Amino acid sequence: MKSLLNILLRRFISVGSLGVVFADGSSALFKGAQAGPHAALRFTSAEAEKRLLLNPGLGFGEAYMDGGLQPDGCTLYDLLNVMMINAMKPGGHIGEAISATARYARRSWIQFNPESRSRKNVAHHYDLDTRLYDLFLDKDRQYSCAYFRTGKETLDEAQEAKKRHIASKLLLDRPGLEVLDIGCGWGGMALTLARDYGAMVTGVTLSVEQLKIARERAQEAGLSHQVRFELLDYRHVQTRYDRIVSVGMFEHVGIAHYEAFFRKVRECLKDDGVALLHSIGRSDEPGTTNPWIDKYIFPGGYSPSLSETFAAIERTGLWVTDCEILRLHYAKTIAIWRQRFAEQREKARELYDERFCRMFEFYLAGAELSFEVQGHMNFQIQLTRNIRAVPLTRDYMFEAEGSLPGK
Structure with a gap:
């Protein structure tokens, strides 16, 4: 041997x-x-x-x-x-x-995620003890790539900046806009859009634990009249919305369902609506998910290439009105998560055991390095049904992002 x-x-x-x-x-x-x-x-x-x-x-x-x-x-x-x-x-x-x-x-089968399988896959990771995520995430529980404008921000500052950056691309130009948040997590994005932009938000998730906390947060923030959270698969959404946002959820859709996902976005978007998709991606050609990650961390998950993402969009009649690549932002985000987890490792071991801690630190170190040395990145794609739905230039994004409190 x-x-x-x-x-x-x-x-x-x-x-x-x-x-x-x-x-x-x-x-x-x-x-x-x-x-x-x-x-x-x-x-x-x-x-x-x-x-x-x-x-x-x-x-x-x-x-x-x-x-x-x-x-x-x-x-x-x-x-x-x-x-x-x-x-x-x-x-x-x-x-x-x-x-x-x-x-x-076999990747089409490995990533075949009908509703029942999607629920099981989501529960595998996102229905872990909620105290685990408090050990390393920011105060808003943003479990996705932060946005470092200077590289010197704290994690809380960078996650707030990420939400502002996304909001600027949603063209939230008036209060009362109806927004769908696909894969709303613990509700941070939805609550921000309601509180800071006056939006009426519906968040959908497949995580029972995340749903419970999101609803509690809306109640505590006094935003239950503006934000509604539902345990619902995106495929069953029937209402049309002014805006649609999805952050860190597309990685769990599965390649066999990409076209269906974008068709649902188009179906649920009003004629003058705007959608923003934020996802992990890969800079090279289509590939596969590491078998260890698939088994222990994100079953059914996959970071898509831009080529296969755009190919699916093209078949639905949606306009790609903007695309931005965030290269090392997630590496910086995970580096902070990894440090925080290491500092709180004993508490994680009390929640689970030593083997779980080894699994989680292996996951965080490998994830950070996938962005540093293996070509992973994040992309943000703005989508519309109508060619005239957004202004001719990106100036409105910069103006919106710069006019918010704290800027």
């Missing part, structure tokens, strides 16, 4: 270097031809070595969760940095290449 793993790692490491201590106590150093970062790992069991050899995409994370693989003289972030940089290079493990090809062939 060790000799095969030696061959795998020798082929895999082409950038930087990786030190390895095997379960039998022997060690090796694998150096790439290209200069890069160094990290090291230690196997504490032969089973962990086997996992990495047979299915690296899944086995690496599982071995870390179970304690069979540990960073050696470096942090988990350092170790994942070396592994993820090299995963982007040609060559590597032939078995993983075959596995990735098979996942791509």
Whole structure:
């Protein structure tokens, strides 16, 4: 087993270097031809070595969760940095290449998310103990990419800026506009649009826990007359709205449902309406979701390429009236989440257990690095039914964003 793993790692490491201590106590150093970062790992069991050899995409994370693989003289972030940089290079493990090809062939099924499956997938992550999210999110519980205008903002400031940035693209030019928030989370965006812009907002979610908290927040804020939250699949929305917003939900739609999603947006948008979609995406061609992420974090989830997103939009007759790429904003967001989680790790362990904490820190470190070294980004796409629904230039966005309190 060790000799095969030696061959795998020798082929895999082409950038930087990786030190390895095997379960039998022997060690090796694998150096790439290209200069890069160094990290090291230690196997504490032969089973962990086997996992990495047979299915690296899944086995690496599982071995870390179970304690069979540990960073050696470096942090988990350092170790994942070396592994993820090299995963982007040609060559590597032939078995993983075959596995990735098979996942791509099956991705329509893996991401097949009818209503019943969508509810189950959402519950897997978003119906966790709500105290967990208080450990690392901002005070408004924005569980999506923040917006760093200068890079020096606190997390709370950057999340408020994100909401203002999105609101500016919704062209909220008068009070009383009816807004649909698809995937409303804990209600922060909906409450902001109601409080600061006078909108009448309907938020829909599939998370029971998020729905409960969103309704409580609306009541506490005295906004129940303006904001309504429903446990409802977006496919069942029948009302037409002046504005539609969706933040961090499109990643859970599934590629087989993209066209249906955008057709529903068009159907629910009034003739002069404006929609804004905020989603994680990838800068390269269509791909697949890492099997560890799919199994443990976001089952049925996928970060789409722009090409497959635009292809689905084109088939629905919607206008793309604006598109913005946010490159490193999410990396900065997750870096703060990761630090906060590390500071509150013992509380997380009290809520769950050590294996859960290892899973969550592996998720946060890997997610941050996916934006740093693996081409992930966020995109915001503005959509309309009517070519004349928004002004000719983007000046109205800048004016709206700059005229708000705190600017």
